[in-house]
Amino acid sequence: MDGWLDYLRQLNMPSVLLRMSLAMVCGGMIGIERGRKHRAAGFRTYMLVCLGAALTMILSQYLDWMGTHAWVKQAAEIGFRTDIARLSAQVINGIGFLGAGIIVVNGHQQVRGLTTAAGLWASACMGLAIGAGFYECVLASFLLIFLCIRILPRVENAIVERARNLNLYLEFQSLEDVGDVIACMKEQGVHIYDVDIDRGKAYKGQKPSAVFYIRLRHGQHHTQVMTAISALENVSVIVEL
Numbered sequence: 001m002d003g004w005l006d007y008l009r010q011l012n013m014p015s016v017l018l019r020m021s022l023a024m025v026c027g028g029m030i031g032i033e034r035g036r037k038h039r040a041a042g043f044r045t046y047m048l049v050c051l052g053a054a055l056t057m058i059l060s061q062y063l064d065w066m067g068t069h070a071w072v073k074q075a076a077e078i079g080f081r082t083d084i085a086r087l088s089a090q091v092i093n094g095i096g097f098l099g100a101g102i103i104v105v106n107g108h109q110q111v112r113g114l115t116t117a118a119g120l121w122a123s124a125c126m127g128l129a130i131g132a133g134f135y136e137c138v139l140a141s142f143l144l145i146f147l148c149i150r151i152l153p154r155v156e157n158a159i160v161e162r163a164r165n166l167n168l169y170l171e172f173q174s175l176e177d178v179g180d181v182i183a184c185m186k187e188q189g190v191h192i193y194d195v196d197i198d199r200g201k202a203y204k205g206q207k208p209s210a211v212f213y214i215r216l217r218h219g220q221h222h223t224q225v226m227t228a229i230s231a232l233e234n235v236s237v238i239v240e241l
Contacts, residue, residue: 057131
């Protein structure tokens with residue numbers, strides 16, 4: 001087993017083909033999950049990011065090998081030096097541009113895209129490990145990344161549903177309706193930490209809105225409070241952030 005792994009860590013055609021194929025498969029499988037949720041980066045994006053990172057690491061190894069073997073005389077004459085980590089370090093920087101384009105703040109003042117951006121960054125790191133031939137790390141990282149994206153959201157949702165701290169985004173007909181919402185929350189025994197009010201822009205058709213940071217009573221469920229608030233006549237939108 002160790003002999004095969006040592007062979008596949010060498011820079012030869014079977015090893016290069018295996019690394020590129022593995023990068024496409026691992027990146028694509030992680031991207032499928034994001035694609036099912038209609039995220040900005042899906043199957044092909046994750047596949048290309050992982051493949052590109054693997055190719056960058058393979059290229060770094062190739063340049064290092066050529067500089068110490070086939071190009072050794074020319075390298076000595078012109079002072080050519082290679083740093084195997086330099087190209088791979090630029091991959092991490094480059095992923096920052098993709099992540100910055102994915103992370104947005106929607107109309108509900110909610111940040112979206114953080115998980116997708118983090119997944120791309122992790123996929124790129126996994127691609128670097130694949131390109132380096134660190135197969136043991138690749139297996140562990142793939143399983144853990146897939147666990148974070150596929151399994152842990154269910155655990156997170158279960159925890160959030162039972163959480164007592166809650167953020168609610170509401171839209172009203174007018175700012176005068178904020179008092180009715182506060183009164184309704186107090187009737188429910190809800191403690192209000194803070195309120196972030198946006199007056200809106202009437203000429204653009206934007207209604208006044210507010211984000212309420214609240215804490216529920218012990219044993220009180222989210223839907224109980226949201227149902228009571230949504231029953232108010234002048235509340236047009238209510239979203240749990």
